[in-house]
Structure formats: C-alpha cells, structure tokens
Amino acid sequence: MVASEEARRLVGMTDASRTPTPIDTIADAWVDTLAELEPSLATYIGRFEYNDRFGDYSPEGTERLVAEARATHAALSAATPADAIDEVTKVDLLREIDLQLELHDADWHLRNINVIASPVQELRSVFDLMPTATADDWSVVATRLRALPGAIDGYVETLRQGIAKGVVPARRQVVESITQIGRYTADSGFFATFAGDAAPAEGQLPASLAVELSDSANAARVAYDQLADFLSRELAPASSEKDAVGRELYALNSRRFLGATIDLDETYEWGVEELRRMVEEQTSIANEIKAGASVEEAVAFLEQDASRKLHGTDALQKWMQETSDRAVEELGRTHFDIAEPIRRLECMIAPTKEGGIYYTGPTDDFSRPGRMWWSVPEGVTEFDTWRELTTVYHEGVPGHHLQIAQAVYNRAQLNSWRRLLGGTSGHAEGWALYAERLMQQLGYLDDPADRLGMLDGQRMRAARVVLDIGVHLEKPRLDGSGVWDHDYALDFMRGNVNMPDEFVQFEVNRYLGWPGQAPSYKVGQRIWEQLRDDVAAREGAAFDIKAFHKRALDIGGVGLDTLREALAS
Structure with missing residues (x-):
C-alpha cells in the first residue's frame, strides 16, 4: 500500500526532475530487454535501433524471454523502494511479470492466434509505425521485410508444439486468420501496395533499393502464404470447435487486461443490469430525436440525415482531424493542462480493412506523434458523424491520447517502463470510456443525436461484458434456451448495436479469440468512476475534479488494483 500523503505529493508532480533509483534502473533495464527481444514492441514505443529485425517467435525465443522475466x-x-513512486513501480511491475509467468505456465503462447492481436497481425502491422521519410528508412524497411520469413518460421514452430501438446486455439480464429492473410498477400493487398507505393518524402528511391524492396516484400508475401498453408493443413484440423476458453484461463486473461481481480459472476450480473440501463437511457433520447420513436426508429431517422453523413475515407479522415484539433484546442484552454508536444495528434486511415479503431502512442521524444487509426472494412464507404463523434474523443482528447501521451511526457518522474509499457487495457480503455461521459458532462454531446451515438458505444461495451463472460464461461443464455455460443452471441450483438454487419461479425470474432479484453473497457470505466467517487467522498468540499484527473494521469500506466492503492488514503 502506498502511503497516502507522500504518494499524493509525488505522483502529482510533473515539473521537478527526480534522481533515478535502483528500482527505476531495474524497470528501465526490463524495457531494454523487451526492446531487444521483442523488436516490434520496440518500434511501437519509438525505439528504432531494432527496426531491421523481428524477435524470435520460436519456443526457444519464448523461453529466453521467460528466463529474463524471472531474473527481473x-x-x-x-530491491527496497526509495519513495512512493518506487512503491508503485515495484508493486505493479511484479504483478505484471507474475501474470506473464502464469500465462506461460498455462501454455497460452502455444495457442496464440486470433483475429486482432496475435503474431498474424503484429508481424504485418509493425510496418505501419516504421519511419519512411528517407531512402535510408526504406532500406531498413526492406531489411525487416527480409527477416519476416524467419519470424513466421519460429511462430509456426511454436504452434506446432501446441499441436503436439494438445494445446490448440479455437478453429474459428484460425479460419478467420487465414482470410486475413489472403487480404495481406493479394495482388492488391498490403505487401504489394506497400512496396509499390514506397517513396521517401523527397526524391525517389535508388533503383537498386526499389528492386530490393520489391523482392523483400514478395518474400514476405510468400512467407505469409506459407503460414496460411500451415494454418489450413495442420492447425485448423487439430484446433478446437469450442470458442470458450473456460473459467481458469478466462480469469487469467481478465487479470491481464484489467490489472485487477474481479468477481466474474458478479460482473456478469452487473453487465446485464448496466445493459438494461443503457437501453432505457437510449430510449429516452430517441424520443428527443423524434417524438414517440423507438431507438431503432431514431437511428433510421438519423441515417437519412444527409447533413450527418461522410462519404469516403478522405472525408472521414478530414473530419476526424478537424474534430480532434478542435477538442485539443478548446479543452487545452479550459479543462486540462495539455503540454505542447501532446497537442499534436494525427488521424489516420489504416492500410488494412479488418475493422476496428485504435490508437498508437507517441515515441518517447514525440518525433512520431500519437495517432488515431481507423481500419475501414471492405465495402464500407459511408460514415455517420453522430455515431462517431464520441469515438474521436475516446481515441483522442480527453481519451487515450491525453492519458498515454501525458505519461510519456512525464519523464521527469517516471521511468521508461511506467511511461511507455506499464498499464492495462482496463486502465486505458476504462479511462477512454470515462472520458466519453466526461465530454457529455462538459456539454460536447448536447445534441441528442451525438448523445445517442455515445450511448450506442456505451451500450455496445456493456453488451460485450455480458457476451464475453457468457461465452467463455459457458453461462446460460439470457433467454434460457441453452448456453452461450457463437451463434447466440452474434444474434445478441446484432440486437444491441447499430453498425454495419461486417463490423458486428468482426467484433464477435474478436471477443471469442481475445478473452477478457472486451469487458475491460466497461469494467475499467466502472473502476475509474468508483475511484473518483471514493476520492470525492474522502475529500468532501475540497475535492477538485481537475486536480484528481491530473494526479491520476500523472501516475502513468498501471494496473487498476495498483491505481486504487496509489490513490487511496
């Protein structure tokens, strides 16, 4: 437990440098180790010295990482903490490593394939974050492309070990991943267009480098096609028909994504009640949009409103950027202290078409800014601003960008692990949902249509709590007709969201392959709101919401149990 007055003093400072302690040194060394062993992760945080290679995805590579984790x-x-900041670092990093070791002991890495966050996607997506401004940058890209076949070979070896041990993923995740790979390696897919469109900011690529880049991209395409062949011929036949991972593995992954231990059964029941409350709130606002209208009728009414439509991804990107820039400028004058480096946020259309919207943080020196990415599914060409306004706030300011970039900026206090790698989905996504509600309270969603869009997202997140726990723990269906499974989950999701069916299908497949992650948004929001209310009750009339936000965000990324301890009296 962190001593209250000392913790509150130390974690709220951003303007005074702090002498690094032995615990800071250990935490920084762990970041160095991860950067060396997982170069894709290094790229993500802006450590570019390993940009020319991939890590070792084989069983031997995993064992080396585990050995380093045990040593750390x-x-x-x-180590003995020197102050309250050290206490937070020690508690949280030990929890993080403990969980990594538990997941390893459960052989989670042997079944590591899903539709959104497995090596299938990671080996490709790292190229989205690599510098491409100069010919030298493109030379590094070509070198990493040449290294991709070796990384895939190691990954296949790990999955084969899983087959041998009888530790296999759900077949649905394998089949959907094969489909994704087909899009990557098509003649109009990522590798062909990435190499074909290559150009530095100034001038042209040397002819020899253009040939090298094309050859390397083709080799990467071949390697991915070979991965798809392995998945089809070997892993899919051996994989499980069941999507559910069971209570034990689910509890591990829930802790992984929350940094907190929760009562899964109580949370399921809370999710059911929260979903009911979201539906009631939506119904009330639907009546404001059109008298006597149901939610579905209000949505249909808004979908006919041409003034709320965007056509094409260029218009979407421009609107995202303008909305984000306006929020940064206005909130930076009134409600938040936003340092100059944090004010730059780039809104991007992702080069893939998987579905999903996500954020990538800035590099440690802000040379690469925070970025909001939109992966638009094939065939989706129209976008409704009333649905997506709150998404920009969620991914940008005051959501992910403010939270994550503030931790990066707070280098005077926080070691590199706390700034760049600490934290969980529950901490980050919970804050982003908390931020959505905050924007409503600040008057940015006064238009009933925009509030309906926000509630559409909140309703979806509540539905995901119920669906995710329901499927993976094989709970009884809400209608009593059996137990949760994919088909029931898909029908349930279709009944609780207003979005193109391509999005819905991707989302459900995502939940089934990434257990515990989807509920971390709404459960994280619940914990953030509980923490705020606890501090407000404790401080009474002296409570300052702006000061609370600053103090909490200045802690940086931590698990939610650690955050609770750091903010406790």
Whole structure:
C-alpha cells in the first residue's frame, strides 16, 4: 500500500526532475530487454535501433524471454523502494511479470492466434509505425521485410508444439486468420501496395533499393502464404470447435487486461443490469430525436440525415482531424493542462480493412506523434458523424491520447517502463470510456443525436461484458434456451448495436479469440468512476475534479488494483 500523503505529493508532480533509483534502473533495464527481444514492441514505443529485425517467435525465443522475466522479478523483489513512486513501480511491475509467468505456465503462447492481436497481425502491422521519410528508412524497411520469413518460421514452430501438446486455439480464429492473410498477400493487398507505393518524402528511391524492396516484400508475401498453408493443413484440423476458453484461463486473461481481480459472476450480473440501463437511457433520447420513436426508429431517422453523413475515407479522415484539433484546442484552454508536444495528434486511415479503431502512442521524444487509426472494412464507404463523434474523443482528447501521451511526457518522474509499457487495457480503455461521459458532462454531446451515438458505444461495451463472460464461461443464455455460443452471441450483438454487419461479425470474432479484453473497457470505466467517487467522498468540499484527473494521469500506466492503492488514503 502506498502511503497516502507522500504518494499524493509525488505522483502529482510533473515539473521537478527526480534522481533515478535502483528500482527505476531495474524497470528501465526490463524495457531494454523487451526492446531487444521483442523488436516490434520496440518500434511501437519509438525505439528504432531494432527496426531491421523481428524477435524470435520460436519456443526457444519464448523461453529466453521467460528466463529474463524471472531474473527481473528476482532483482525487483530484492530491491527496497526509495519513495512512493518506487512503491508503485515495484508493486505493479511484479504483478505484471507474475501474470506473464502464469500465462506461460498455462501454455497460452502455444495457442496464440486470433483475429486482432496475435503474431498474424503484429508481424504485418509493425510496418505501419516504421519511419519512411528517407531512402535510408526504406532500406531498413526492406531489411525487416527480409527477416519476416524467419519470424513466421519460429511462430509456426511454436504452434506446432501446441499441436503436439494438445494445446490448440479455437478453429474459428484460425479460419478467420487465414482470410486475413489472403487480404495481406493479394495482388492488391498490403505487401504489394506497400512496396509499390514506397517513396521517401523527397526524391525517389535508388533503383537498386526499389528492386530490393520489391523482392523483400514478395518474400514476405510468400512467407505469409506459407503460414496460411500451415494454418489450413495442420492447425485448423487439430484446433478446437469450442470458442470458450473456460473459467481458469478466462480469469487469467481478465487479470491481464484489467490489472485487477474481479468477481466474474458478479460482473456478469452487473453487465446485464448496466445493459438494461443503457437501453432505457437510449430510449429516452430517441424520443428527443423524434417524438414517440423507438431507438431503432431514431437511428433510421438519423441515417437519412444527409447533413450527418461522410462519404469516403478522405472525408472521414478530414473530419476526424478537424474534430480532434478542435477538442485539443478548446479543452487545452479550459479543462486540462495539455503540454505542447501532446497537442499534436494525427488521424489516420489504416492500410488494412479488418475493422476496428485504435490508437498508437507517441515515441518517447514525440518525433512520431500519437495517432488515431481507423481500419475501414471492405465495402464500407459511408460514415455517420453522430455515431462517431464520441469515438474521436475516446481515441483522442480527453481519451487515450491525453492519458498515454501525458505519461510519456512525464519523464521527469517516471521511468521508461511506467511511461511507455506499464498499464492495462482496463486502465486505458476504462479511462477512454470515462472520458466519453466526461465530454457529455462538459456539454460536447448536447445534441441528442451525438448523445445517442455515445450511448450506442456505451451500450455496445456493456453488451460485450455480458457476451464475453457468457461465452467463455459457458453461462446460460439470457433467454434460457441453452448456453452461450457463437451463434447466440452474434444474434445478441446484432440486437444491441447499430453498425454495419461486417463490423458486428468482426467484433464477435474478436471477443471469442481475445478473452477478457472486451469487458475491460466497461469494467475499467466502472473502476475509474468508483475511484473518483471514493476520492470525492474522502475529500468532501475540497475535492477538485481537475486536480484528481491530473494526479491520476500523472501516475502513468498501471494496473487498476495498483491505481486504487496509489490513490487511496
């Protein structure tokens, strides 16, 4: 437990440098180790010295990472905190490593394939974040492309070990991943267009480099096609028909994504009630949009409103950027202290078509800014601003960008692990949902249509709590007709969201392959709101919401149990 007055003083400072402690040194060394062993992760945080290669995805590579984790755990366990910041670092990093080791012991890495966050996607998506401004940058890209076949070979070896041990993923995740790979390697897919469109900011690529880049991209395409062949011929036949991972593995993954231990059964029941409340709130606002209208009728009415339509991804990107820039400028004058480096946020259309909207943080020196990405599914060409306004606030300011970039900026206090790698989905996504509601309270969603869009998202997140826990714990269906499964989950989701069916199908497949992640948004919001209310009750009339936000965000990324302890009296 962090001593309250000291913690509150230390975690709220951003303007005074702090002498690094032995615990800071251990945490920084762990980041160095991860950067070396997982170069894609290094790229993500702006460590470019390993941009020319991939990590070792084979079983031997996993064992080396585990050995380094155990060594770091031992060193950190023996270290004595020098202050309250050290106490937070020690508690949270030990929890993080403990969980990694538990997941390893459960052989989670042997079944690591899904539609959104597995090596299938990671080996490709790292190229989205690599510098491409100069010919030298493109030379590094070509070198990493040449290294991709070796990384895929190691990954296949790990999955084969899983087959041998009888530790296999759900077949649905394998089949959907094969489809994704087909899009990557098509003649109009990522690797062909990425190499074909290559150009530095100034001038042209040397002819020899253009040939090297094309050859390397073709080799990467071949390697991905070979991965798809392995998935089709070997892994799919051995994989499980069941989507559910069961209570034990689900509990591990829930802790992984929350950084907190929750009562899964109580949370399921809370999710059912929260979903009911969201439906009631939506119904009330639908009546404001059109007298006597149901939610479905209000949505249909808004979908006919041409003034709320965007046509094409260029218009979507421009609107995202303008909306984000306006929020940064206005909130930076009134409600938040937003340092100059944090004010730059780039809104991007992702080069893939999987579905989903996501954020990538800035590099440690802000040379690459925070970015909001929209992966638009094939065939989707129209976008409704009333649905998506709150998404921009969620991914940008005051959501992910403010939270994550503030931690990066707070280098005077926080070691590199706390700034760049600490935290969980529940901490980050919970804050982003908390931020959506905050924008409503600040008057940015006064238009009933925009509030309906926000509630559409909140309703979806509540539905995901119920669906995710329901499927993976094989709970009884809400209608009593059996237990949760894919088909029931898909029908349930279709009944609770207003979005193109391509999005819905991707989302459900995502939940089934990434257990515990989807509920971390709404459960994280619940915990953030509980923390705020606890502090407000404790401080009474002295409570300052702006000060609370600053103090909480200045802690940086931590698990939600650690955050609770750091903010407790």
